Amino acid sequence: DTGVSQDPRHKITKRGQNVTFRCDPISEHNRLYWYRQTLGQGPEFLTYFQNEAQLEKSRLLSDRFSAERPKGSFSTLEIQRTEQGDSAMYLCASSEGLTQANYGYTFGSGTRLTVV
Amino acid sequence: AQSVAQPEDQVNVAEGNPLTVKCTYSVSGNPYLFWYVQYPNRGLQFLLKYITGDNLVKGSYGFEAEFNKSQTSFHLKKPSALVSDSALYFCAVRVQDTGRRALTFGSGTRLQVQP
Numbered sequence: 509d510t511g512v513s514q515d516p517r518h519k520i521t522k523r524g525q526n527v528t529f530r531c532d533p534i535s536e537h538n539r540l541y542w543y544r545q546t547l548g549q550g551p552e553f554l555t556y557f558q559n560e561a562q563l564e565k566s567r568l569l570s571d572r573f574s575a576e577r578p579k580g581s582f583s584t585l586e587i588q589r590t591e592q593g594d595s596a597m598y599l600c601a602s603s604e605g606l607t608q609a610n611y612g613y614t615f616g617s618g619t620r621l622t623v624v
Numbered sequence: 625a626q627s628v629a630q631p632e633d634q635v636n637v638a639e640g641n642p643l644t645v646k647c648t649y650s651v652s653g654n655p656y657l658f659w660y661v662q663y664p665n666r667g668l669q670f671l672l673k674y675i676t677g678d679n680l681v682k683g684s685y686g687f688e689a690e691f692n693k694s695q696t697s698f699h700l701k702k703p704s705a706l707v708s709d710s711a712l713y714f715c716a717v718r719v720q721d722t723g724r725r726a727l728t729f730g731s732g733t734r735l736q737v738q739p
Contacts, residue, residue: 511667512667539725541725541726548731548732549731549732550628550714550716550729550730550731550732551668551714551727551729552729553726553727553728556725556726563725564724564725564726566726599667599668601668612658612660612670612673613668613670613727614670615660615667615668615669616667617665617666617667618667
């Protein structure tokens with residue numbers, strides 16, 4: 509396990525469809541984060557898990573968005589009834605709780621969503 | 625609320641010259657400050673952080689940053705730029721001791737190092 513894995517790398521979907529992304533964090537990391545990045549902008553925080561508990565959610569995470577981390581390992585991010593404004597890169601990151609402040613997060617390469 | 629400003633969309637520097645990428649922040653409390661780099665089609669990579677202590681922080685690939693509390697700045701520096709340093713750089717902040725984990729990122733600065 510050499511890093512954070514995200515699947516798929518790219519997703520093209522029609523407006524109104526549902527999509528689900530998966531993130532596999534570094535195995536010993538108990539904290540997992542989702543961010544969204546649009547073109548020309550920095551990443552924006554969506555949500556944060558410690559183990560299986562979702563501890564923090566951004567106002568950006570509307571009712572159409574839901575994230576889970578059922579066993580404290582991998583996480584899924586689902587977007588229902590996609591809109592063109594959802595087109596973005598969705599980034600997952602993980603960290604080990606005791607050293608997060610020292611090493612920052614490890615980010616995955618992201619899932620690029622295009623809603624047509 | 626917390627925020628980060630990166631006032632320059634792009635910084636151009638000749639290879640071998642020193643580089644500076646600027647960052648200012650705003651938090652209610654003491655900050656954790658980070659720099660990340662993003663190469664095309666790759667995820668964000670951690671460069672360095674300021675938590676507490678020495679205001680001059682050294683990180684990966686020869687980069688360093690100086691925390692200035694009075695100016696609320698955390699500028700990224702490197703004494704001698706390489707062409708391979710060309711990438712997108714993000715400054716990020718979160719406030720200490722609140723339990724909140726969300727990082728707030730700046731909008732990024734594109735560094736272009738010319739040979």
